[in-house]
Amino acid sequence: xxxxxxxxxxxxxxxxxxxxxxxxxxxxxxxxxxxxxxxxxxxxxxxxxxxxxxxxxxxxxxxxxxxxxxxxxxxxxxxxxxxxxxxxxxxxxxxxxxxxxxxxxxxxxxxxxxxxxxxxxxxxxxxxxxxxxxxxxxxxxxxxxxxxxxxxxxxxxxxxxxxxxxxxxxxxxxxxxxxxxxxxxxxxxxxxxxxxxxxxxxxxxxxxxxxxxxxxxxxxxxxxxxxxxxxxxxxxxxxxxxxxxxxxxxxxxxxxxxxxxxxxxxxxxxxxxxxxxxxxxxxxxxxxxxxxxxxxxxxxxxxxxxxxxxxxxxxxxxxxxxxxxxxx
Amino acid sequence: xxxxxxxxxxxxxxxxxxxxxxxxxxxxxxxxxxxxxxxxxxxxxxxxxxxxxxxxxxxxxxxxxxxxxxxxxxxxxxxxxxxxxxxxxxxxxxxxxxxxxxxxxxxxxxxxxxxxxxxxxxxxxxxxxxxxxxxxxxxxxxxxxxxxxxxxxxxxxxxxxxxxxxxxxxxxxxxxxxxxxxxxxxxxxxxxxxxxxxxxxxxxxxxxxxxxxxxxxxxxxxxxxxxxxxxxxxxxxxxxxxxxxxxxxxxxxxxxxxxxxxxxxxxxxxxxxxxxxxxxxxxxxxxxxxxxxxx
Amino acid sequence: xxxxxxxxxxxxxxxxxxxxxxxxxxxxxxxxxxxxxxxxxxxxxxxxxxxxxxxxxxxxxxxxxxxxxxxxxxxxxxxxxxxxxxxxxxxxxxxxxxxxxxxxxxxxxxxxxxxxxxxxxxxxxxxxxxxxxxxxxxxxxxxxxxxxxxxxxxxxxxxxxxxxxxxxxxxxxxxxxxxxxxxxxxxxxxxxxxxxxxxxxxxxxxxxxxxxxxxxxxxxxxxxxxxxxxxxxxxxxxxxxxxxxxxxxxxxxxxxxxxxxxxxxxxxxxxxxxxxxxxxxxxxxxxxxxxxxxxxxxxxxxxxxxxxxxxxxxxxxxxxxxxxxxxxxxxxxx
Numbered sequence: 001x002x003x004x005x006x007x008x009x010x011x012x013x014x015x016x017x018x019x020x021x022x023x024x025x026x027x028x029x030x031x032x033x034x035x036x037x038x039x040x041x042x043x044x045x046x047x048x049x050x051x052x053x054x055x056x057x058x059x060x061x062x063x064x065x066x067x068x069x070x071x072x073x074x075x076x077x078x079x080x081x082x083x084x085x086x087x088x089x090x091x092x093x094x095x096x097x098x099x100x101x102x103x104x105x106x107x108x109x110x111x112x113x114x115x116x117x118x119x120x121x122x123x124x125x126x127x128x129x130x131x132x133x134x135x136x137x138x139x140x141x142x143x144x145x146x147x148x149x150x151x152x153x154x155x156x157x158x159x160x161x162x163x164x165x166x167x168x169x170x171x172x173x174x175x176x177x178x179x180x181x182x183x184x185x186x187x188x189x190x191x192x193x194x195x196x197x198x199x200x201x202x203x204x205x206x207x208x209x210x211x212x213x214x215x216x217x218x219x220x221x222x223x224x225x226x227x228x229x230x231x232x233x234x235x236x237x238x239x240x241x242x243x244x245x246x247x248x249x250x251x252x253x254x255x256x257x258x259x260x261x262x263x264x265x266x267x268x269x270x271x272x273x274x275x276x277x278x279x280x281x282x283x284x285x286x287x288x289x290x291x292x293x294x295x296x297x298x299x300x301x302x303x304x305x306x307x308x309x310x311x312x313x314x315x316x317x318x319x320x321x322x323x324x325x326x327x328x
Numbered sequence: 329x330x331x332x333x334x335x336x337x338x339x340x341x342x343x344x345x346x347x348x349x350x351x352x353x354x355x356x357x358x359x360x361x362x363x364x365x366x367x368x369x370x371x372x373x374x375x376x377x378x379x380x381x382x383x384x385x386x387x388x389x390x391x392x393x394x395x396x397x398x399x400x401x402x403x404x405x406x407x408x409x410x411x412x413x414x415x416x417x418x419x420x421x422x423x424x425x426x427x428x429x430x431x432x433x434x435x436x437x438x439x440x441x442x443x444x445x446x447x448x449x450x451x452x453x454x455x456x457x458x459x460x461x462x463x464x465x466x467x468x469x470x471x472x473x474x475x476x477x478x479x480x481x482x483x484x485x486x487x488x489x490x491x492x493x494x495x496x497x498x499x500x501x502x503x504x505x506x507x508x509x510x511x512x513x514x515x516x517x518x519x520x521x522x523x524x525x526x527x528x529x530x531x532x533x534x535x536x537x538x539x540x541x542x543x544x545x546x547x548x549x550x551x552x553x554x555x556x557x558x559x560x561x562x563x564x565x566x567x568x569x570x571x572x573x574x575x576x577x578x579x580x581x582x583x584x585x586x587x588x589x590x591x592x593x594x595x596x597x598x599x600x601x602x603x604x605x606x607x608x609x610x611x612x613x614x615x616x617x618x619x620x621x622x623x
Numbered sequence: 624x625x626x627x628x629x630x631x632x633x634x635x636x637x638x639x640x641x642x643x644x645x646x647x648x649x650x651x652x653x654x655x656x657x658x659x660x661x662x663x664x665x666x667x668x669x670x671x672x673x674x675x676x677x678x679x680x681x682x683x684x685x686x687x688x689x690x691x692x693x694x695x696x697x698x699x700x701x702x703x704x705x706x707x708x709x710x711x712x713x714x715x716x717x718x719x720x721x722x723x724x725x726x727x728x729x730x731x732x733x734x735x736x737x738x739x740x741x742x743x744x745x746x747x748x749x750x751x752x753x754x755x756x757x758x759x760x761x762x763x764x765x766x767x768x769x770x771x772x773x774x775x776x777x778x779x780x781x782x783x784x785x786x787x788x789x790x791x792x793x794x795x796x797x798x799x800x801x802x803x804x805x806x807x808x809x810x811x812x813x814x815x816x817x818x819x820x821x822x823x824x825x826x827x828x829x830x831x832x833x834x835x836x837x838x839x840x841x842x843x844x845x846x847x848x849x850x851x852x853x854x855x856x857x858x859x860x861x862x863x864x865x866x867x868x869x870x871x872x873x874x875x876x877x878x879x880x881x882x883x884x885x886x887x888x889x890x891x892x893x894x895x896x897x898x899x900x901x902x903x904x905x906x907x908x909x910x911x912x913x914x915x916x917x918x919x920x921x922x923x924x925x926x927x928x929x930x931x932x933x934x935x936x937x938x939x940x941x942x943x944x945x946x947x948x949x950x951x952x953x954x955x956x957x
Contacts, residue, residue: 046814047785059522085524093522101515105537107340111516115523147340154901155668165519184667184841189885189897196894211815214887218894241891255819256889257844259871263889272823273816276770276784292816350642 001205002058002173004033007067009050009057013281025280027053029229030067032307040199040206042220042237044213044252048280049226051209052096055175058207059093060084071173089119092166096178098158102150108161109146115168135164139194156187163195167202177209192219213252214263217241225249228280228288231307235314244268245316247293287319295320351617358613364606372421379415385573395589405591407581413591416573417599423574424603427489427558427567428551434493436547439500440539444531446501447508459505462498470495474561485558485574488567492557496550503546507539541618549611552604559600575600627699629835630717630803631655635693637674637859639905640686646905648674649859650913651693653931656803656835661826663846663867664839666856667882669902672839675856676807680719681710698802715745718801720825722808724788728780734791735760735776738798745799763794768824786817790824797828804829804836810845822849843886847871852937855879858903858913861931863940875940877918912942920944 008029015022028050035041045051056062058069060080069076071091080087095101102111112132115121122128136143139160150158159179166174176195180188196219199206208220216223216237223241224234225248233246244250250268258264275292278284284291290300299319307317353359376382380403390410398405404413446458465473470492477491511517512535520534559576561567568574570581575596582593637649649671656662666672677683679695681702694701700713721727729737739756742763751759757776764772767790780788789809796804809825810818826849829836840846846853846867853870855863855878863876874880881898900917909915915925924943932946933939 046816061518061522088522088524093519095515095519097515101519103516103520103534103537105540106534114520114525114529118524149340156901162519165523169523184902185843185882186667186885186898189887189895192887192894193896212887214889217889217891218887241889251816253889255816257818257822257842257848258889259843259847259883259886260888260890261872266889273819276786277814277817279784347642 001037001039001072002033002035002207003070004031004054004058005068005070007031007033007054007057007069008065009053009062010065023281026229026283027280028057028064029283031226031229031231033224033231033234035205035207037205038199038203039221040208040219042216042223043207043209043226044211044216044223045226046211046252046277048228048277050229050280051226052177054226055093055177055207055209059091059175060087061093085118089169090171091173091175092169092171093175093177094159094162094166094179097182098155098162099182101162102158104150107147107149108153111150111161112146112165112168115165119169121169131168135168138167138198139164154187155183156191159183159191160194163191163198167198170202171204173205173207175207175209178211179208180215181210181212188215214256214258225252228278228283230288230304231315231317232289233314233316233318235311239311239314241266243311243314245310245314245321246318247271247295247320248289251292251294287317348617352613355613355616357609358616361606361609361611361613364602365610368421368603368606369425371418372425375415375418375422379412379418381412381415382419384411384415385419387571395585395592397589398591404595405589407578407592408585408589413578413595416578417575417596420573420575420578420596420599421603423485423568423572424555424558424600427485427492428554428607430489431493431496431554431558432547432550434489435497436500436543439497440504440536440543442497443501443504444508444535444539447505448512448527448531448535450509450512458501462501465495465498466502468495470557471560474557475564475566479566483566483569485562485568485572488558488561491561491566492554496554499550500543500546503542504539507542508535511535511538545611545615545618548607548614552607552611555607556600556604627658628655628696629658629660629698630837631694631696632675632679633694633696635675635678635695636691637671637678637683637688638691639688644906647691647859647908648905649678649693650928652856652859652861653693654854654861654864656837658802658835659833660852661829661836661838661850663850663853664837664856665841665843665846665853665882667841667902669858670856671859672856673807674859676719676805676839680717680805681714715799716802718796718799718804720789720792720796720804720806720809723812724785724792725780725812727792728788730780732779733776734778734780734783738764738776738791738795741795742798759798763798764791767791767794767797767828768820769794784817785813786821789813789817789821793821793825793828797832802835804834806836806838806840808840809838811840811842818845825849843871843883855882858908859905860913860928861941862914863942864931865938869938875945876914876942877920877944878914 009027011025011027012021013023013025031054043051043054053062057064064077076087109132112135113128116128116131122131132146133143136146141157141160145153145157153161179195180191183191192215198204210216220237222234222236225232225246227248232248233244244253251271251273254267254269254271255273256267258267271294273292278288278291286301286304290296293300297319305317305319307315310316310321371378388411392410393406394408394410396402396406402412402414406412442458446455449455473495474491477494481487481490517530517534520530558567562574562576563580565580568577570577578596579593582589582596585592632652632654634651634653635649636651639646639648652671652675654664664672664675674683678690690703695703697713698716702710702713705713738760742756742759743751760776761772764775769775769787769790775783783791806825810821813821822845838850850867852866853864854861855876857878863874863879870879871883874883884895885897887894898917903909903913903916909926911926911928915921922943929941929943931939931941
């Protein structure tokens with residue numbers, strides 16, 4: 001349904017008195033990705049990985065610097081330039097921070113009505129109200145909350161409103177940017193369940209951006225790990241968790257503080273993370289992970305590894321797996 | 329008794345008003361300011377009914393009672409032509425309030441709109457254009473600019489208002505510019521953009537409501553300043569013209585007779601102080617209450 | 624009588640006066656930290672753990688907050704009854720590692736300046752000269768694993784990453800030689816690989832200096848990896864306490880069970896149902912056990928406040944399901 005080819009998003013860094021471009025932040029640097037209909041792609045990474053930037057580029061908040069986005073067979077960027085409203089009907093986003101994703105000065109009703117009005121869903125005020133009530137029911141919020149302002153709602157409830165807003169135009173594709181990260185654990189569970197059931201009911205496809213691999217273990221159909229703008233490893237969920245290949249993936253998994261002994265056994269052998277995540281302005285040469293990689297080799301500082309399919313359906317960008325001659 | 333269904337929107341507004349009053353009334357000074365302002369407004373509106381000598385506000389002479397010190401008949405004394413100072417002050421409030429209201433009405437809408445536009449398209453040419461024009465107006469000292477303009481035009485209250493307005497609008501532009509440039513990166517604005525909302529909607533329906541509190545606070549504080557500026561212009565003869573009872577004009581008239589007939593200048597000056605202080609306290613109180621409720 | 628407890632809160636009651644009435648937040652909460660222990664205080668948003676922390680370090684906004692009862696004992700002294708120099712002295716025995724490293728360092732001062740200020744104003748730093756201050760600052764920065772301490776002294780906070788800032792804050796907390804560290808969500812704002820590093824650092828520092836630490840968090844995984852003992856808090860009441868291992872292997876209180884269940888597991892068991900209902904509004908909180916409205920095992924008697932039933936000194940649960948446990952009320956200090 002969605003295909004990204006060599007997608008790049010660079011931000012210029014301006015400096016000096018004349019504010020000339022002195023460098024660039026390569027937030028997203030050559031990402032190839034495919035999301036099939038009905039999938040949940042878990043896009044996982046830490047800060048600086050570019051996962052949110054990637055999500056925003058898909059949704060149209062940013063224009064790509066290079067590369068293409070193909071959605072349902074056609075070029076999304078071109079379509080968006082031609083008719084932004086039509087595209088926004090199909091591709092929507094749920095933002096991370098429930099505090100600021102709803103306008104504090106507008107009631108829930110006003111916030112939810114906006115996409116309805118824009119896309120002319122519902123011919124009259126009465127019809128729109130009926131649709132709003134239906135939306136509230138879908139996200140399991142009581143109707144009277146329509147007349148409240150966001151400050152009267154809890155974080156979990158606000159996120160439900162954000163989800164309702166994204167569903168108002170009946171999209172096919174949702175980008176979810178860490179929708180549960182700011183919430184308490186018990187509230188997270190409920191919201192995640194809601195998101196999963198909505199996907200079933202409404203036949204949606206998700207790109208689920210998060211840093212929480214435990215969550216993806218239970219939600220994602222395929223997982224993509226990002227580090228400093230590039231993808232490290234992409235695979236379907238089962239093979240991914242059964243056999244994480246990239247050293248960074250292993251480091252991530254072993255760093256997760258888990259809550260039970262059984263989970264400890266599922267973690268790869270302890271990889272003690274070292275060093276800081278490099279700043280995206282100053283990405284290390286060759287493989288960007290080499291400064292922290294426990295298996296670093298000489299070739300890693302010279303050449304950036306190619307993103308290749310090492311096992312069926314399992315892609316990795318790492319020299320550890322690139323040395324077989326004639327492997328693919 | 330049947331339960332009356334209050335529309336939820338109105339109910340929420342009423343609760344908000346009660347909560348506002350709860351917080352506002354905690355600060356005694358703010359309430360004093362509010363009371364002062366209300367007094368001034370009432371006196372101005374009902375001047376004709378309340379003033380002991382309403383006729384004294386216009387053309388009136390009574391040399392028999394000229395320059396009388398404060399007494400039971402003339403509570404604040406009379407001026408050199410025998411007009412009751414107290415009554416004239418009531419009518420003087422009219423000019424002060426009128427000055428404030430009209431200047432703000434002229435200044436706030438364009439300032440706000442320009443601020444919204446410049447802030448939203450920050451970094452583009454429209455931003456540079458608007459903000460540099462704003463800078464030019466801000467660079468000139470207010471009183472000097474007002475004097476210059478008022479002296480070119482015919483001296484009267486109306487032209488004084490024009491003069492003050494021309495140098496006041498940039499402040500609102502700046503205020504709204506600052507808020508807009510920070511609010512426009514908030515997620516809810518992004519969400520509206522992604523949804524495909526029109527720019528007009530984003531500016532006026534998403535961003536502007538977030539500017540209302542600071543704008544209201546500033547307007548309240550500005551009333552005091554504008555009134556003061558108006559009085560200053562009247563004092564130098566460029567605002568309210570005699571025999572009209574502008575407060576600044578009255579101070580100017582009475583200044584010549586200090587310190588013997590001190591009441592002629594002092595009471596109007598105190599009246600100016602009263603109204604300006606009232607608005608300042610009110611504005612401070614508003615700011616304390618409103619600023620806490622931001623995003 | 625056992626060794627003096629480093630820190631103890633006894634029956635603390637804190638409330639807020641609001642427009643709509645009084646919010647009674649902390650309902651006779653009690654906990655303690657023994658010397659050398661790492662204790663966790665766990666709860667979700669609004670459970671009162673932040674308020675407990677603020678009351679302890681003295682930044683509770685009074686009014687509208689008010690302390691209706693109870694005591695907070697640091698090294699045996701009740702800080703709610705102290706004033707002036709005595710209060711400052713006892714407070715100086717504690718150190719805070721604050722929540723958001725980005726917001727906790729003053730952006731207009733260099734890292735070195737802020738660190739050296741912390742040293743200078745502590746009892747340990749009285750009368751040190753400029754060079755000695757600098758040397759001490761560099762040594763503490765190396766101890767917390769900050770790379771290139773000399774250069775970083777001259778840097779501004781904005782030049783440091785989140786993890787590095789957190790190390791600086793930990794250094795600032797350690798440098799005053801406290802008895803007790805209070806860590807308020809120390810890793811919530813950090814990436815998971817950095818979090819792992821910071822936790823190792825904190826554990827090493829605490830063990831090496833034989834400090835006690837009270838870590839406040841909502842992250843159960845962090846608590847399990849880091850602490851010796853845990854308190855679970857819900858809506859201003861302490862609902863369960865246990866040594867960490869015991870808690871995770873056999874949670875007793877229905878809330879604790881619900882919490883642990885809600886955490887997505889690496890073993891891939893799917894998403895839990897979560898806990899039905901919502902955290903209560905403190906205006907409409909139920910008398911007695913505040914969790915009762917959401918509890919599937921709620922009984923009639925739950926409208927009475929359940930007493931913390933203890934098994935030994937470290938294991939307790941405040942729940943009527945466990946009446947059969949040894950009846951010893953509260954957490955006595957002797």
